[in-house]
Amino acid sequence: MPVVISPACAASDGASIYAIAFDAVPDDSYANSNKYHYVLVKSNPNPSPTLSDISWTLVSSVRSTDPLNSLKAPYSMDDVACTIDDKTKVFTALSNNEKLGIQYQPDSNGGAGTWVNVKTSTAYTWDGSSTELHYYNSADGSKTLMHATLNSVRGVLVSAMDNPTMTMNQSPAQWSFVRFIRLMMLFFLKRGAFKIRLCSFFTLLKYFGMVLLTLLSLLYLLHGTHSILEPWCSGHVNCFCW
Numbered sequence: 001m002p003v004v005i006s007p008a009c010a011a012s013d014g015a016s017i018y019a020i021a022f023d024a025v026p027d028d029s030y031a032n033s034n035k036y037h038y039v040l041v042k043s044n045p046n047p048s049p050t051l052s053d054i055s056w057t058l059v060s061s062v063r064s065t066d067p068l069n070s071l072k073a074p075y076s077m078d079d080v081a082c083t084i085d086d087k088t089k090v091f092t093a094l095s096n097n098e099k100l101g102i103q104y105q106p107d108s109n110g111g112a113g114t115w116v117n118v119k120t121s122t123a124y125t126w127d128g129s130s131t132e133l134h135y136y137n138s139a140d141g142s143k144t145l146m147h148a149t150l151n152s153v154r155g156v157l158v159s160a161m162d163n164p165t166m167t168m169n170q171s172p173a174q175w176s177f178v179r180f181i182r183l184m185m186l187f188f189l190k191r192g193a194f195k196i197r198l199c200s201f202f203t204l205l206k207y208f209g210m211v212l213l214t215l216l217s218l219l220y221l222l223h224g225t226h227s228i229l230e231p232w233c234s235g236h237v238n239c240f241c242w
Helices: 177-191 198-223 225-233
Strands: 009-012 017-024 037-043 056-063 080-084 091-095 100-105 114-120 131-137 143-150 155-162 167-170
Touching: 009 080, 017 080, 017 091, 080 131, 080 143, 091 114, 143 167
Parallel strands: 114 167
Antiparallel strands: 009 017, 017 037, 037 056, 080 091, 091 100, 100 114, 131 143, 143 155, 155 167
């Protein structure tokens, strides 16, 4: 029987698109929650940019009941994050609603894969704004699953997977955007991507002056010179205001 699913999120291994649904059911009845399934599907390799030739194949399906974490369909795309290891094809999904996740681990011998739970550390902060879940390559060639998300004060919080406990451990210290921008500037300076010279400083002043004059011109058109200069002129005896 065909099943229509609503993907919670999607990821790519560089060739195929993988998508997961949290609340798929094998029939039209949503009355029994025991019928809910996690369904992981993948597309054909290298679909066209228009997706006119895309097709889907079932990777794995499992009931979304104990002992697996029960993840609800997200209210928005920012409430869920997922990624796939392009080598092992391990697929991970995290949900902001429950601050929990699930992971599908394929069988290396081609047999049935395994679904496991993903936990998060205590007081895991995820405000629902922009989020990214990715594998990062270490210097020794190993991969680490990491989660980065913005919090309410516009900082960046980073978490890393502890594989023995299957827990995303979030660092208590956040990266503020000011600190992040400074780090990026230092990085580019050390790499020689650009050099700051004295002439660059004067060029910056020139463009700043042009922007300032443009803003003053717009204010003049909108409000008139009188309303702009009156507060300043009121404190100067020799100032001519009209």
